Amino acid sequence: MPRILLVEDNEMNRDMLSRRLQRRGYEVVLAVDGQEGVELAQSDQPDLILMDMSLPVIDGWEATRALKAAAGTRHIPVIALTAHAMSTDRDKALEAGCDDYDTKPIELQRLLGKMEALLGRALPENSGSQEPT
Amino acid sequence: MNQKPFVEDIETYAQDIVDTVREPLLMLDTNLRVQSANSAFYETFKVSAEETESQLIYELGNGQWDIPDLRTLLEDVIPTSSVFNDFELEHTFPKIGRRVMLLNGRKLRAGSHAAIIVLAMEDVTERRRSEADLRAIETYAQDIVDTVREPLLILDKTLRVQSGNRAFYHTFRVSPEETENRLIYELGNGQWDIPALRTLLEDIVPTSSVFNDFELEHDFPALGRRVMLLNARKLQAGHHGELLVLAMEDVTERRRAEEEVAKAQAASEAANKTKSLFLANMSHELRTPLNAIVGYSEMLQEEAAEHDLRSFSSDLEKINASGRHLLALINDILDLSKIEAGKMEIYLETFDLNALIDDVASTIRPMVERNSNELRIERAIDLGGMRADQVKVRQALYNLLSNAAKFTQDGSITLNADRQLMDGEEWIVFQITDTGIGLNAEKIVRLFQDFTQADASTTRKFGGTGLGLALTRRFCQMMGGDVTVHSVDGEGSTFTIKLPAAVHEPKVEFRGDDHSRATDRRRTPDGTDALPAPSTCVLVIDDDPTQRDLMRRFLAKEGFIARSASNGEEGLRLARELMPIAITLDVMMPGMDGWSVLEALKSDPALREIPVIMITMVDDPERGMALGAADYVTKPVNRARLSSILSRYSCANPPCPILLIDDDAPTRASMRKMLEKQGCRVAEAENGEVALESMKSERPSLIFLDLMMPVMDGLSFADRVRTHPEWRSIPIVVVTSHDLTGEERRRLNGYVETILHKTECTRDELFQQIRDTLTNYAVPRAAAV
Numbered sequence: 001m002p003r004i005l006l007v008e009d010n011e012m013n014r015d016m017l018s019r020r021l022q023r024r025g026y027e028v029v030l031a032v033d034g035q036e037g038v039e040l041a042q043s044d045q046p047d048l049i050l051m052d053m054s055l056p057v058i059d060g061w062e063a064t065r066a067l068k069a070a071a072g073t074r075h076i077p078v079i080a081l082t083a084h085a086m087s088t089d090r091d092k093a094l095e096a097g098c099d100d101y102d103t104k105p106i107e108l109q110r111l112l113g114k115m116e117a118l119l120g121r122a123l124p125e126n127s128g129s130q131e132p133t
Numbered sequence: 134m135n136q137k138p139f140v141e142d143i144e145t146y147a148q149d150i151v152d153t154v155r156e157p158l159l160m161l162d163t164n165l166r167v168q169s170a171n172s173a174f175y176e177t178f179k180v181s182a183e184e185t186e187s188q189l190i191y192e193l194g195n196g197q198w199d200i201p202d203l204r205t206l207l208e209d210v211i212p213t214s215s216v217f218n219d220f221e222l223e224h225t226f227p228k229i230g231r232r233v234m235l236l237n238g239r240k241l242r243a244g245s246h247a248a249i250i251v252l253a254m255e256d257v258t259e260r261r262r263s264e265a266d267l268r269a270i271e272t273y274a275q276d277i278v279d280t281v282r283e284p285l286l287i288l289d290k291t292l293r294v295q296s297g298n299r300a301f302y303h304t305f306r307v308s309p310e311e312t313e314n315r316l317i318y319e320l321g322n323g324q325w326d327i328p329a330l331r332t333l334l335e336d337i338v339p340t341s342s343v344f345n346d347f348e349l350e351h352d353f354p355a356l357g358r359r360v361m362l363l364n365a366r367k368l369q370a371g372h373h374g375e376l377l378v379l380a381m382e383d384v385t386e387r388r389r390a391e392e393e394v395a396k397a398q399a400a401s402e403a404a405n406k407t408k409s410l411f412l413a414n415m416s417h418e419l420r421t422p423l424n425a426i427v428g429y430s431e432m433l434q435e436e437a438a439e440h441d442l443r444s445f446s447s448d449l450e451k452i453n454a455s456g457r458h459l460l461a462l463i464n465d466i467l468d469l470s471k472i473e474a475g476k477m478e479i480y481l482e483t484f485d486l487n488a489l490i491d492d493v494a495s496t497i498r499p500m501v502e503r504n505s506n507e508l509r510i511e512r513a514i515d516l517g518g519m520r521a522d523q524v525k526v527r528q529a530l531y532n533l534l535s536n537a538a539k540f541t542q543d544g545s546i547t548l549n550a551d552r553q554l555m556d557g558e559e560w561i562v563f564q565i566t567d568t569g570i571g572l573n574a575e576k577i578v579r580l581f582q583d584f585t586q587a588d589a590s591t592t593r594k595f596g597g598t599g600l601g602l603a604l605t606r607r608f609c610q611m612m613g614g615d616v617t618v619h620s621v622d623g624e625g626s627t628f629t630i631k632l633p634a635a636v637h638e639p640k641v642e643f644r645g646d647d648h649s650r651a652t653d654r655r656r657t658p659d660g661t662d663a664l665p666a667p668s669t670c671v672l673v674i675d676d677d678p679t680q681r682d683l684m685r686r687f688l689a690k691e692g693f694i695a696r697s698a699s700n701g702e703e704g705l706r707l708a709r710e711l712m713p714i715a716i717t718l719d720v721m722m723p724g725m726d727g728w729s730v731l732e733a734l735k736s737d738p739a740l741r742e743i744p745v746i747m748i749t750m751v752d753d754p755e756r757g758m759a760l761g762a763a764d765y766v767t768k769p770v771n772r773a774r775l776s777s778i779l780s781r782y783s784c785a786n787p788p789c790p791i792l793l794i795d796d797d798a799p800t801r802a803s804m805r806k807m808l809e810k811q812g813c814r815v816a817e818a819e820n821g822e823v824a825l826e827s828m829k830s831e832r833p834s835l836i837f838l839d840l841m842m843p844v845m846d847g848l849s850f851a852d853r854v855r856t857h858p859e860w861r862s863i864p865i866v867v868v869t870s871h872d873l874t875g876e877e878r879r880r881l882n883g884y885v886e887t888i889l890h891k892t893e894c895t896r897d898e899l900f901q902q903i904r905d906t907l908t909n910y911a912v913p914r915a916a917a918v
Contacts, residue, residue: 010421016428023435090480105424105460108431 002119003027005046007037007063008081009055013104017050020108032056034063041073048119049078050111053093061096068097077118081106159252165190165207168249177256179228190252197224206238211250215240221257233258281380288377292317292334295376304383306355317379324353330363338365338377348384360385412470419463427456465600472607479611481636483520486561487512490550493530501538501546506567509547516550519561521636525608529616532601533565533628541569544625552634557686559634560614566627572620580618605630612636637689670711673697674704674730675719675748684717687775701725705733708740717775720749742864746775790816792833794824794850795868796842804837821845825853828860836865 004026008014018028029044031037035057041049053060067073080093080101093101099118102111151158157174161167167188191199206217220236235255242248278285284301286294297312307321318326333347347363362382369375430453437445471477494510501508537546549564580602606616614632671693673684681697688695696711698704720727734740791813795801805815818824822845840847854860
């Protein structure tokens, strides 16, 4: 099952989202700040990263830039989680190299759709829809 | 030859002349008896020859000629000097009323005849009357002039004072004696000898007969520092020749009041910003726990379903729904406060309308069906896409549909979407029609006001904050459209949203440079202050109304705000008033032609930097470039070419950034921080080459340049910028830590605007200088945070 790295400093958000993802069968790795997120991405090689933007130590934009600059993590898709419809945050996230974004509060179905789209692109062998029916 | 007939001929001839003269004449013998009179006399006094001839003059009429003064003239003056002139006689004549007569007397000797006295009369009654009228008018005019509370000076052509009014003498504490017949510049110890006034009187006045509201600030010895508004009119005043009326209005207090208003406004804006910042923070604080409530209740619902705990599900659903409702309300309040604070952003993207409508319909359908309503979707076949803020369009539709669902029971709700052509532009029109309770006229009026629902009982019955419609309307207006409503009480309502199919980038207003410009700004003729120009304003100067209209439409389509002037003078005035980002200038115009306008623009330090695009029939780019035009386009205008030229002078994402070029990262960081505090957008480059590359994608409004840099140094960079036609008008400020050599100074001369020395002053002083530079170049800034 795909491994997801969730980088989120808010404990309740982290807890909620990770439990809901786990229930849907994802393996979830947790990081509480941008620095830890970058390190875990390198060591654990997740299939996808969910990145909060306002993070301590280094923020989500900088962490994403670091991930996209490093050969070992460049290929991992990153979904930015930004606050309620702040278009500047959204633009900044895409500029920093995020592959997609979603707004908080999380609407799980919408987020899952975006995750699956990226996982399907990044990991075609896992998608299971490759075979013609 | 017989002499007699010859003499008779002459006498007849003389009598003919006498009768032809239109002035009454009396011929008297030396005894003062009337020998004869001419026809004019009889006609004038309406008397006959019989009543007149052989009579003593004093007995004529009712003795009307028996006047002591006339007696003296006839009896004393004539015998000795044979002549008297212009004796004025005012008398009520029996048949013709009161008259003023001017009498002239001559004693003549005609050959062998006895001497006669010719008395000529001129009726000057009318002339005297009009002279009296004129005197009355002059007194009247002087009275008016004296009543006016503004000081007035009346100058002759040589700028000497003819007179001043009472207000003038009073205001400037001078006497008429010290004032009249003196040159204006000599008045009151030369207090009027002001360069600006000299320019006005000697350069402006001779070429135009009027000028309005020339603002003069001067330290008058008698009054202290005052701001005067001068108005002048040239008058042709009969025998006085050409006069100049100079009216002065002391606006010192008004200006002070205006400054105070501006200060108060700035303070209230600051307070408002604090409020919205507070709200933004506050709502973030409110949302975090709410997110937890919504999220965990949702999770628990899922878990309850998995564990088959159905009795928990409905309660968890209530917690979840209430949490969502509260979240929606907080979001509405935040949105509204953002709009009020001018912080709501428009994020334009191109999207497919069908997909949007499907999405909105699926979201709203459960709510519509809750009140047993039917949802109908009607859309034009060619609906296609639109360019707008998708989130706001969705929210607007959602708000109107959820209102319709709320106020309708057992009916239908229809969403109709159409693409329409209006005024040459494409619009997207959404109509949301319901068969619900409807609205009466009074309710419609209050409908779009913030926090107002149709009536208080509505809130109790239907819930909601009353913010939805207000927000919807503000969103639509921000995108250049609007919402309207048509409703019949009890029969339902139709809400119509009209939006441009391609919403223009929102204009950004800058207030930062307002203060510095307020003092030297001329006022417009109608007395309104010039508005700060939006960063997308282009001025079109063209005498042809069709061409102006075409340009205006074209520019509007390209996202610019076009203002136009029909001649050179108006163009120059508007350029000063609007400070547009570019000017398109027609060459062939009557009066002041395009070349003269261009020269005037380029010789005015305030306007010099505005790029001018010459629109010309003849392909003569050299002349335009030599005079300082930024570019030229030949007629008929090729739109694609004009569009590409204009895009170079506007930035896609205003305000245009300030470019910081310095190889030292900490220096860049501290300057960036300071500039951002000033509300500036900042771009950075570590050397000249990187800077040139970044300028290709975004034209900065101002450049701060370090000289000592690797790869490409500051001097070479300045060279490159100054030889580049699109960039040469960007002001460059050199910030350097070393002393410049003569050669370096020579190379920089004319290239850079200011040189700031890092080492000669403290960091704070340097930053202050940089802040001053921002003001000088009126760098567009968002409000400082």
